[in-house]
Each structure stands twice: as C-alpha cells, then as structure tokens.
Amino acid sequence: MSKLKIALQKNGRLSEKSIKLLEECGIKFPNGGGKLITESTNFPLEILFLRDDDIPQYVEQKVADIGIIGENVFAESLKNINSIEKLGFSACRLSLAVSKDVDYQGLSFFNNKRVATSYPNILSGFFRNNDIHTNIEIISGSVEIAPGIGLSDGICDIVSSGSTLLSNGLKEVVKVMDSQAILVANPDLEVNKQQILEKLLFRIRSVRNAKE
Numbered sequence: 001m002s003k004l005k006i007a008l009q010k011n012g013r014l015s016e017k018s019i020k021l022l023e024e025c026g027i028k029f030p031n032g033g034g035k036l037i038t039e040s041t042n043f044p045l046e047i048l049f050l051r052d053d054d055i056p057q058y059v060e061q062k063v064a065d066i067g068i069i070g071e072n073v074f075a076e077s078l079k080n081i082n083s084i085e086k087l088g089f090s091a092c093r094l095s096l097a098v099s100k101d102v103d104y105q106g107l108s109f110f111n112n113k114r115v116a117t118s119y120p121n122i123l124s125g126f127f128r129n130n131d132i133h134t135n136i137e138i139i140s141g142s143v144e145i146a147p148g149i150g151l152s153d154g155i156c157d158i159v160s161s162g163s164t165l166l167s168n169g170l171k172e173v174v175k176v177m178d179s180q181a182i183l184v185a186n187p188d189l190e191v192n193k194q195q196i197l198e199k200l201l202f203r204i205r206s207v208r209n210a211k212e
C-alpha cells in the first residue's frame with residue numbers, strides 16, 4: 001500500500017507549527033539533520049520539506065498528495081488543488097498600505113498608481129472587482145521598502161503585528177484577505193490515500209477540538 005505524502009514548509013513561519021500539529025496527532029517521525037524527506041514510523045505518511053511557494057505546484061503534480069500552506073499562497077498559486085481544512089495557526093492578513101503621510105480617503109486613491117507586491121494574482125483580482133485601475137509592480141521580497149525608494153505609491157503585503165509597516169513609514173489602509181495555515185490536497189487521490197487522509201483529518205480535528 002502506498003503511503004500518503006505530505007509537503008511541509010522546510011524553513012519558515014509555518015514549519016514549526018506544521019511539525020507540531022503532526023506530532024500532536026500522534027504521528028512519530030525522525031526529524032532533523034536537514035533531511036528533505038522523512039517517513040513516519042507509526043503512520044503511513046511520508047513527509048517532504050519544501051519551500052512554501054513550491055508546494056501548490058507539487059501537490060497539483062502529485063509529487064506530494066497534500067500539503068500545509070498559507071491561504072495567501074494557495075490563493076496566489078491558481079493551481080488545481082483543493083483547500084480542505086483550516087488549521088488555525090499562522091494567522092495574518094494581506095493588506096494594502098501607503099506612506100503614513102498620504103491623506104488616504106478611499107480605494108480610488110489607487111487609481112493609476114503603482115502598487116508593489118509579491119501577490120499579483122490576488123491583487124489584480126481585488127482591484128478588478130473594485131473597478132480600480134492600478135499598475136502592479138511584482139517584487140519578490142522586501143516589498144515594504146518600495147514606496148520609500150520611489151518604486152511604487154503603495155504596497156500589498158502580509159501583515160501580522162503591523163510593526164514592519166510602522167518601521168518603514170507605512171500605514172495599513174485596506175485588508176485584501178485574511179489568511180491562516182490550511183491543508184491542501186490533490187483533487188484526485190487514489191482510494192487508499194484518500195482513506196489515510198481521512199484518518200489524518202480525523203486526528204487533526206480531534207486535536208483542534210481538544211484545544212477549544
């Protein structure tokens with residue numbers, strides 16, 4: 001019988017909590033030594049450690065059957081995968097921010113302006129739904145410095161405490177979406193993998209119910 005393959009973020013904000021969730025589900029596996037693949041010793045699960053941005057594609061291609069990512073990465077990826085369970089950790093939001101000196105009156109501020117982001121798909125959908133025409137500048141990191149160096153008039157990025165915006169002279173003006181960690185799955189899993197997934201989901205829900 002083939003094992004279910006789960007992709008977790010190798011190194012980042014989701015990593016520790018993803019591993020902890022599996023452990024709380026009673027799933028034991030050797031972890032450490034920088035290994036990229038490991039196997040549970042007491043549950044039919046193989047664990048792959050990847051960059052979070054690569055997980056949607058790998059789940060779509062069945063390199064992994066399921067994965068844990070942020071809803072922001074799921075929504076941006078536009079891959080043919082399903083979001084099957086909210087996991088309740090790594091909560092954050094994707095928001096628009098502008099220089100703290102801007103006299104911001106509403107979304108129309110963004111008409112014909114430049115907005116820097118690593119989330120062009122989500123952001124273009126948002127502006128389209130709101131009938132705003134904006135030029136999206138795609139940058140992959142340090143988005144918060146874009147207005148200060150004259151690259152853009154605003155940004156759209158992940159916010160949690162808000163302190164990064166503050167220390168870069170920016171203020172949050174519109175929330176585009178809420179996000180938290182979710183379990184995603186390939187929509188077309190073979191029967192035996194679907195059964196393992198159901199067992200895993202049962203345990204995840206029990207762990208979460210016990211905490212409430």
Ligand code: PRT
Nearest residue numbers: 012013051052053070090091092158159160161162163164
């Ligand atoms: O290397 P890899 O590509 O795997 O990791 P990554 O650097 O792309 O992602 P990582 O580890 O930073 O974040 C993984 C996921 O955690 C994100 O996709 C979100 O779903 C979630 N998450 C939760 C966050 C934050 N909180 C967060 N605060 N992701 C990023 N941030 C960053 C944000 O980009 C900004 O730079 O933290 C800064 C803002 O934080 P505050 O507290 O100052 O507002």
Ligand code: ZN
Nearest residue numbers: 051052053054
């Ligand atoms: Zn990433």
